[in-house]
Amino acid sequence: MKRTVSIIIITALIWMGCENRTTSPGVTDTEILVGNIQDLSGPIKELGLLIPAGTNMYLDYINAQGGVHGRQVKMVVEDHGYNPMKAVVAAKKLIEKDQVFCLYNVIGTSPAEAIRPILEESGVPLIAPATNSSSMSDMSRQAAKYIFHTDAGYDLQTRVLIDYILENNPEAKIGIAYQDDDYGANALKGCAEAEANHGISVQKESFQRGATDFVGQTMNFMKGGCTDVIIGGVVREPVTIMKTAQAIGYSAAFYGLGPTVDPRVGLLAGEAGEGFIAVYWAYYPDSDEPGPVLYQELCEKNNVPAKMRGLYHYYGFATAHVLVEGLRKAGKYPTRKRMMKGLETLHNWESGVFPPMTYNRNDHAGVESVIILQLQGGKQVAITDWRN
């Protein structure tokens, strides 16, 4: 009894005496450790290589400038192979064993969802999860206050695209090809919103992840008389659908969601892809905003091979801005709480890569507007301003 009391008193004294100096695990005088869980062996291992590479490029740049408050930012990457179970193991390992300061950029919706309970249990924030599921930033949900979302949801992207289509052609008959998973489910959510707003009905066709053949869907769009088709997919889907449409003599305008903004779409689709319109939630790497310019500079400096440059490498670079800003806001003696509080003070923050971002107690959504790009001569060109 005596011992317990004395321990409590001593702890309280320490806590009172040096409140501003206490730091969380993962922070030493020279280093801050950040955990990242990527898919290194599963279906999207390509991203698992590219995103951390992009992040590391930016972190190296920051560290070369002296780091954050004199501390070098170091990132540990773990693998989950797109298996939520393994993601939980990796998160436990990072938090309990490697003692990271915060988690950053856990890729995939189900892995990110799976580690929610751990975030709540251990009080570790998750910065910029690499998922476009808008439910991530839904503040009414469990552990949402530990998650700082950056990506614009697919629902938002789909809604904006449909708005844009109807603006240019009020008579348009719209079709959407959606992937048969969470990606597609989110796109359909946005689609339903737009349907309600405009009083239209959208023709929906599904495909599976990894499908190679899209004749059925393309034929259905043709039969349904769609003039504008939105494709939710990554690279193969828009390319194949556009090529198939060209082959069977079906002419429609094609649109894509975020992941289709990939230089390989233009490369592979060739003339069939000319005029392809897609949305994105950051400044595109080719544009001359400060962020993309820095990106180009760093890529040149670090001799990043051409096949690595592109959407996902840039994405890692971009989200690292939010991470570094959060670490800065956490102050000279960072704790996880201070970092979260700091991020919540951001108001219309200009990062140079994202549109103005705002976080506050009731809003962890981050980017809430998107830009529309068009493929012109194999290059993405912005054709609108930020919309939402």
Place this chain on the structure above:
Amino acid sequence: MDNLKIQNLHMNFSGVKALDDVSFKVQKGEVFSLIGPNGSGKSTLFNCINGFCIPQQGSIKFENVDLLKIKPHETVKHGISRTFQNLQNVPYMTLLDNVLLGAHRRLSMTDTFNRWISQKEREREEAMALEVLDFLGIANFEKKYLSGQPYGIQKLVEIARALICKPKMILMDEPAAGMNDQETLEIAKIISEIRDILGITVLVVEHDMNLVMSISDRICVLDSGKILAMGKPVEVKNHPEVIKVFLGDEAHA
């Protein structure tokens, strides 16, 4: 008194006649042997009695039960058990367990849920299994796994499994196949004991003529699905057709 009654059995395997108008009766308490060259339909006949094959035509009655109407696993209920030509037992189970498999029908499921409830029942069956093993002369092996045991013992275990069902009739498919002379003698002794001591009808398929001649009460000779001859061993032995087609040299040897 008729025990097994087979009438006008016809069985076709996609054009090949395996059984062609076979009919015979087996009396209670006799050893009835089926002989014939390979492919003459002996095993098929066994399979028909056992319910593994369904003949196109004919009837098989055992003590007024129509065997063609019941499923293979129900034959045991009506008192017919059998052994197989090539070993059909469970290698990774002890001898005792292999024998107890035959007592399946008499053991209730409570054994699984609580071994104390079914203690008596189990002890009774295990004692009986031991008795059967003792009868066959392999009582000391009961805790051994079957997989490493010699062929002769494995064969005997099959017979034990058939005996523990408390059958009225046993079908034995080549009990002496692959045995040496010593073991064959033993089998012959066991078969006659089964008949004499236990009073069980035995239906045997066998190639070893010495064995057949020494133990059988009656013999039926099959050739390409047809009955060639039937009767006491001596009659069959001297039947001209049989000598011509099948026994040949052996009869005079």
Place this chain on the structure above:
Amino acid sequence: MKGRYDDENLKWIPILIIAVYLSPFLLKSATFSYKYYLYILNMAGIYMILTVGLDLLSGFTGLMSLGHAAFLAIGAYTSAILVDQAGLPFELSLIITPVIVGLCGLMIGFPALRIEGMYLGLTTMGFGFIVKRLIIAFRDWTGGSAGLQVSKATLFGFTISNDWNNYFMIYTFAIIAIIVARRIVKSKLGRVFMAIRDSEQAAQASGINIAKYKMLSFFISGMFAGFAGVLFAHTNHFISTDHFDILLSVYFIVMVLVGGVGSIYGAVLGTLFIVLMENMFIPLFKDTLTQYMHLEAGDFQAFIFGLIMLLFIIFQPMGLYGMWLKMRIYWKLFPFNPRKRFT
């Protein structure tokens, strides 16, 4: 006659059980990051319940199943729906869910009456795909592809909230499951299952209704999987279709195989071995190795895993349990070499 059931060396069992309950305390005193290790052990505990059931089906009855992840999924989702949406207490779900999953087992057991071996394996694999699809289709209840948050388990008024409590709950149930499985194997039912595996004819000739017992085997195996599913849902607090990949079914079979087909202790050992190897030893190995050379870590991990599996199957087809038995017999009969003891 008494003592046939006790012919094995049972005196180690209480010691093992005590060791199971003591090990978290040891872990806690040994390492600061014990929660991470406990979580992995918990996972192994849940999978153990399932693989023991799978061993009854595939190892003992000889019916190959490549769809056990689907049973786990049905169990997890059923329990989540029953507890969170229908408001049933967790204890009741612990009883009802396995029965429901067992009935699903009967459904897939029905084709098993006609389909055999290879075909059955692939049919159950198809069943896995179908279940995954149906979970997405019933999105009003299951949350579709976005997954489902599940409440914490409440057992007789106690909320089981962290890895520490989970450990004791899971391993209590795992021990019960192992004991039940041992009972099944050592009873009439176990004999029937093995007879069906090794010789259907002999089984039939002994009066065993093969169809009934094959279905029963699927039912029992389904019940074990459903039980594991309940624990899975309420200790992970989040389930999605990504959890129940076809690869997971394969892993379950691997666990059974590595442990030694047709042995309950083998399934337990195999599960522990695979889970620990995949989640602890290979990452450790990889971590030390990547310090010295540059590697694509994820693929390297998968490569090592595949290699160990292949070597195991080629050089140790009897599995871990067989290895242990061989070793035991070797020492028992030390000067003589009983090489042909297990052929």
Place this chain on the structure above:
Amino acid sequence: MTSLFTDINQEIVSGIALGSIYALIALGFTLIYKATEVVNFAQGEVMMVGAYVNFFFVTQFSGMAGGLNGWVFTAALLGSIIFALLFGIILDYIINRPLKDEPVFSIIMATISLAIILRSLTAMIAGPISLVPVSPFGNNTIKAGGVVISVLDLAIIICAFILMALFFFFFNKTRWGIAMKATSADAEAAQLMGIPVKKVYRYVWMFATLVGVISGVLLAPRMALLDTTMAYLGLKAFPAAILGGFGSIPGAIIGGILMGVIETVSMGTLSFHFNWVKEINDIIVWIVLIVVLMIRPDGLFGIAKVKRV
């Protein structure tokens, strides 16, 4: 509204093209199963390895030749074929021989672990970034009777049928083929009859990897991007192989094509008219398979094995 069967021809033709891919993979399964009774779960991975190897050869040779032309593709194909034959020998040594008499269980697991090894090894060597393969036929398409088909698809269909005919002829008419059949029926007896069983196994694995590699070479350009997920197509070829009846060569081709057509039509016309079909698009092949197996437990062309008592 258009009627139910408008444009179904196009879907059927595309389905045949898609099905031919499944058929080619299924043919690989079938060949191995026919002679050795091993079900090779790694056939999809063999195909993927073939695609990568061919890609490697194409880039190497085009570097040497200073551009892409017909000769480059031919040389690369030849290189891939030689690789396939060597690869088959290696697989025979590491998978088939040590596991000859093991139960089905172990063999399935062995091929699954082989699949994991091949997939991770490929990714380790080639890197995780997707490659962009080039089609030797470009983007050319052929139009006939209101139906469009790309030259690449046509090549796949023709290749599937040629290989089927070749192997069917081989197994039924040549001495080696009959030896292989005999080996599958009873390896021991075959050995006693003077059939070199070891050689038979080696040849069968060589054939199977050859089929796998050729399908990989053909399929890669159709995938637009080449990565290790290509191997998952192997899983989709399983229902095809079973539907046809494992071990039947025409069965593999017909099963594959049937599955392809069912898939395309269900994604196209069927889901256009019936909304609920969209929910079961990717499992429709499995549903068809289970229904067929319930009626014919050995597939459409499979022959039931009679077990002697």
